[in-house]
Amino acid sequence: MKNRNILISGAGIAGPALAYWLHKYGFHPTVVERAPRPRSGGHLVDIRGTAREVVAQMGIVARIRAATTGARGMAFVDGTGKRVAKMGTDAFGHSGGPVAELSIRRTDLARILYDTTHADVEYMFGEAITAVERGDDGVRVRFEHSEPKMFDLLIGADGVRSNVRQLVFGPDERYLRDLGSYVSLFTAATEMDHDGWRLMYTVPAGDGRPGRTAAIYPQLEPGTALTGFFLRSQPLPHDRADIEAQKRIVYGAFEKDGWEVPAMLDAIWDAPDFYFDRTLQVEMDTWSRDRTVLLGDAGYCASPMSGIGTSLALVGAYILAGELAAADGDHTRSYAAYEQKMRLFVDRAQEFARSAGDGGLMPDSHLQIRLRNQTIRMLRFLPKRLVRRGMEKVADTVELDEYRTPAHH
Ligand SMILES: Cc1cc2nc3c(=O)[nH]c(=O)nc-3n(C[C@H](O)[C@H](O)[C@H](O)COP(=O)(O)OP(=O)(O)OC[C@H]3O[C@@H](n4cnc5c(N)ncnc54)[C@H](O)[C@@H]3O)c2cc1C
Numbered sequence: 095m096k097n098r099n100i101l102i103s104g105a106g107i108a109g110p111a112l113a114y115w116l117h118k119y120g121f122h123p124t125v126v127e128r129a130p131r132p133r134s135g136g137h138l139v140d141i142r143g144t145a146r147e148v149v150a151q152m153g154i155v156a157r158i159r160a161a162t163t164g165a166r167g168m169a170f171v172d173g174t175g176k177r178v179a180k181m182g183t184d185a186f187g188h189s190g191g192p193v194a195e196l197s198i199r200r201t202d203l204a205r206i207l208y209d210t211t212h213a214d215v216e217y218m219f220g221e222a223i224t225a226v227e228r229g230d231d232g233v234r235v236r237f238e239h240s241e242p243k244m245f246d247l248l249i250g251a252d253g254v255r256s257n258v259r260q261l262v263f264g265p266d267e268r269y270l271r272d273l274g275s276y277v278s279l280f281t282a283a284t285e286m287d288h289d290g291w292r293l294m295y296t297v298p299a300g301d302g303r304p305g306r307t308a309a310i311y312p313q314l315e316p317g318t319a320l321t322g323f324f325l326r327s328q329p330l331p332h333d334r335a336d337i338e339a340q341k342r343i344v345y346g347a348f349e350k351d352g353w354e355v356p357a358m359l360d361a362i363w364d365a366p367d368f369y370f371d372r373t374l375q376v377e378m379d380t381w382s383r384d385r386t387v388l389l390g391d392a393g394y395c396a397s398p399m400s401g402i403g404t405s406l407a408l409v410g411a412y413i414l415a416g417e418l419a420a421a422d423g424d425h426t427r428s429y430a431a432y433e434q435k436m437r438l439f440v441d442r443a444q445e446f447a448r449s450a451g452d453g454g455l456m457p458d459s460h461l462q463i464r465l466r467n468q469t470i471r472m473l474r475f476l477p478k479r480l481v482r483r484g485m486e487k488v489a490d491t492v493e494l495d496e497y498r499t500p501a502h503h
Contacts (some may be wrong), residue, residue, distance in 0.1 A: 095121075095422050095423045096246070096422060096424060097121075097246035097247050097385075097418075097423040097424075097425055098120070098121050098122050098125075098246060098423065098424035099121075099122050099232075099244075099245050099246045099247075099473075100116060100121050100122065100123045100124070100245060100246060100249060101123075101124050101126065101223075101235060101243075101245040101247070101248050101249070101376060102123055102125045102126070102251055103125075103126050103222075103223055103249070103250050103252040103256075103257060103258045103407055104126075104127060104251035104252035104253060104256075104390075104392070105125050105126075105127035105129075105132070105204065105217060105219070105248070105250070105402050106200070106201065106204055106206060106251065106252075106253060106390070106391075106407070107139070107203060107204060107207065107390060107407040107408065107411060108251035108389045108391070108392070108407035108408075108411050109125050109127070109249075109251035109252070109390075110125065110204065110207035110208050110210075110211050110215075111123050111148070111207055111253060111407065111408050111411035111412070112249060112414060112415055112426055113211050113215040113413040114152060114166060114210060114211045114215075114411075114415075115411060115412060115414075115415030115416065116208065116212065116347065116418070117167070117214045117215055118415075118416060118418035118499065119416075119418070119497070119499055120419070121412045121415075121418065121419075121423070123215050123216075123217070124217075124245070124416070125214040125215060125216070125217050125218065126218045126221050126222065126223060126237070127217065127218065127219050127220075128221070128222045128252075129219065129220070129255075130219055130220040131219055131220075132201070132204060132205050132208050132219075133201045133204070134205075134367075135163075135201060135203050135281055135291040135366060136199055136200050136201045136279070136320075136366035136367055136369070136487070137199070137200055137202060137279050137320065137322075137369065137398075138163060138198065138199055138200070138311060138320065138402070139145055139197070139199075139200045139404035139443045140189075140193070140194035140196065140197050140198050140401050140402070140404060140405065141158065141194060141196035141197075141198070141203075141404060141408065142189035142190075142194050142196075142323060142401075142402065142404060142405045142485065142486075142489035143155040143189045143405060143486065143489025143490040143491075144190075144242050144405070144409050144489065144490060144491070144492045144493070144494060145404065145405035145409050145489070146188070146189070146196065147494055148408045148409055148411075148412045149196075149408065151472065151494075153210075154206055154207075154210055155222070157206045157285070157401075158196055158198055158203065158206060159196070160233075161198050161202040161203075161206070162195075162196055162197055162198050163197050163199075163290075163311070163312050163313070163314060164290060164312070165183060165193045165197055165290055165291070165292055165312050166182060166183060166289070166290040166312075167180055167181050167182035167183045167184075167185070167191070167193060167291055167292070168180065168181050168191075168192050168193055168291070168292040168293075168294060168496045169181075169291045169292070169293055169294070170293075170294050170295070170296060170356055170466075170467055170470070171293050171294065171295050171353060172295075172353075173295070173352030174182045174352075174353075174446070175353055175354070175472045176293075177293075177423070178231075179466070179467035179468075179470040179471050180470070181289070181473065182472055183195060185473060185474065185478075186485070186486070187486055189232065189485065189486050189490075190370065190452070190485045190486035190489075191485070192498045193292060193399065194401070195286060196354070199314065200404070203404070204459040209493070216477070218240065218307075219239075220239075221238060221239055221240060222238050222257060222263075222399055223235050223236065223237060223238075223257060223258065223261065223425060224236045224238055225261065226235060226258070226261045226262055226345070226386070228262070228383075228384050228385065232244045232245060232246050232260055232385065233245050233246075233247065233248045233250065233386065239241030239463070240298065246385065246425075247385050247386070247387075247418075247425055248262075248386045248387075249386070249387055249388075249389055249414070250262070250386065250387070250388045250392045250393070251388075251389040251390050251392055251407075251411075252391065252392055253390070253391045253392060253395075254270075254374055254376060254389065254391045254392070254395040254459070255325055256354025256376075256391070256393075258322065258386065258388065258392065259376075259388055259392050259393070262383055262386045263378070263383060263388075266379065269376050269377060269378050270374050270377075271374065271375040271376075271377050271433060272329065272372055272373075272374060273372075273373040273374065273375060273397055273399075273451075273452075274326060274327075274328075274372060274373070274428075274452075275324060275325060275326045275327060275370075275372070275399075275452055276323075276325050276327055276343070276344075276370065276371070276372060276373070277323070277324055277370075277371060277372075277373055277398050278322070278323040278324075278340070278344045278368070278369060279321065279322045279323075279367075279369045280320070280362065280365035280366075280367055280368040281318050281319070281320055281321070281361075281365060281366060281367050282318065282319060282321045282358055282362075282365065283318055283361055284310065284313070284317070284318065284319060284321075284354070284356060284358070284359030284361075285317065286310060286319065288310065288312065290312050291312065291459070292307070292309060292310070292311050292312060293309065293310050294307050294309045294455070295307065295308050295309070295351070295352070295353040295354075295355065296454070296455060296456075296457065296462050296463050296466075297351055297352075297403075298344050298457045298458060298459050298462065298463060299326070299456075299457070299458045299459070300395070303347060304325050304326040304327050304347065304456060305325070305326050305361070305453035305455075305456035305457045305458055305462075306323070306324060306325040306326070306347055306348060306351075306455075306456055307322075307323075307324045307325075307350065307456065308321070308323055308348055308353065308354075308355045308358060309321065309322035309323075309324070310322075310354065310358065313398060314467050317491075321358045321361070323344050323347070323348055323465040324452065324455045324456060325344075325347045325348075325456060326452065326456035327347075330343060331459075336367055337370075340368070341362050341363065341365075341370075343363060343370070344359075344370065345359055345363060346391060348463070368407045371398070373397050373398055374395060374397065374398075374413060375395055375396060375397055375444055375447065375448070376391065376392070376393060376394055376496050377394075377444070378394070379470065380433065381393040381394070381429075381432075381433055381436075382425075382429035382430075382432075382433065382467060383396060385425055387414065387425070387429050387432070389406035389407070389410050389411060390403070390406065390410055390411070390476070391403055391406075391407065393410075394406060394410075394436075394440040394443075394444070396440075396443040396444050396446075396447040397447040397448075398421075399450075399452065399453065399455075400443060400444075400446065400447035400450070401485065402443045402446065402447070402485070402488060402489065403443075405489055406436075406439065406440060409436070409439065409492050409494075412434075412494060413431075413432050413435050413436055413492070413495075414428070415496075415497075416427075416495060416497030417429075417431040417432045417435070417497075419497050419498070419499065420497055420498075434496075435492065436472065436492070438491055438492075439488075439491040439492045442487075442488045443488050443491075446484060446485065446488045450484075454460070454466035
């Protein structure tokens with residue numbers, strides 16, 4: 095088998111999942127991750143449709159279930175906290191709703207994937223690629239700290255602002271589509287008990303402020319909960335490294351709002367895991383160039399609000415590794431097959447993310463909020479197959495091929 099030595103940039107979801115399958119097929123993956131160690135905290139992700147089969151085949155479903163949030167659904171509240179419209183998780187099947195049955199912190203999933211692979215895969219934490227020289231026989235990679243090294247293949251699984259994509263395919267502006275809003279998430283101390291429901295409070299545009307939603311997720315540890323803030327806005331001039339400036343933007347947009355918002359905002363200044371970014375999609379005609387290929391958000395981020403990115407990453411990892419094994423390590427053939435098998439799933443996911451827009455979270459008027467809530471209340475009177483059709487259909491796009499371990503492994 096050719097091209098056994100493979101470097102993967104990124105130990106999020108896609109990178110370790112790919113490393114798992116590559117090792118199983120007899121390749122030697124190395125994973126380089128910028129963060130100094132597996133992280134903790136952070137946002138929730140969903141495992142839907144075909145991705146459920148992928149984690150089942152990896153034998154990690156029990157561990158994932160043990161770490162799921164067990165969220166019962168999502169409810170919209172008014173300024174007094176009254177739940178005015180709600181969608182139970184079970185109303186949409188295991189994969190169709192805004193909160194999937196397998197919903198887990200991204201860092202918990204990354205941790206499970208790391209634990210499952212670290213005995214067989216070399217991980218380089220606190221390290222990043224600084225330069226890539228592409229040759230006919232391999233890829234010569236320079237690192238921030240370690241000595242340069244040759245690898246047969248290079249996989250960029252380093253997220254929406256992928257370093258590998260910038261180094262090999264060109265600047266971000268070429269590939270990022272801005273979906274017109276900001277998302278902020280952080281962990282806050284709260285005593286609020288909402289019996290497993292994700293609560294959302296929406297305020298329409300007005301008084302020079304944009305349409306916006308504040309959210310509290312079910313508590314995973316007593317006394318703290320993940321809080322979310324979503325706001326429609328043009329890109330604002332700010333330094334991406336200046337966290338305090340980003341906190342002030344969120345604070346200013348939600349200041350004086352009702353419900354639990356003041357207490358949630360008070361927690362912003364001490365948040366251990368503050369996150370703030372644009373909603374972005376990554377759009378590329380091709381995900382491969384010579385010996386390099388992109389996987390997960392790096393190649394086809396659908397949007398942080400889409401709820402499908404983790405499933406794309408898991409299914410993409412399964413297919414890419416499987417095709418490399420099936421082609422005996424021939425990257426030209428396997429990259430082409432991977433692109434061909436993933437393209438429809440990616441197109442549908444990105445189209446779904448664009449058409450669902452902000453999911454009614456950033457409305458212009460009170461009327462829009464009333465219509466949204468009315469639609470949600472009507473859902474339980476509609477046939478289940480109609481309700482589930484959107485997300486569930488997207489998540490089931492791919493049928494997994496069975497890949498066999500190469501005979502001479
Ligand atoms: C706020 C937010 C909310 C989201 N909500 C959901 C949701 O509800 N449901 C859902 O399914 N998905 C959600 N997503 C999307 C989901 O997190 C991603 O689709 C998924 O994590 C993709 O996995 P990935 O491995 O491709 O990328 P990531 O998980 O982003 O992992 C990339 C990794 O690469 C590392 N890295 C970055 N740069 C470098 C570098 N230069 N060198 C080395 N390593 C590097 C990063 O540290 C990270 O560990 C959300 C995303 C965000 C940001």
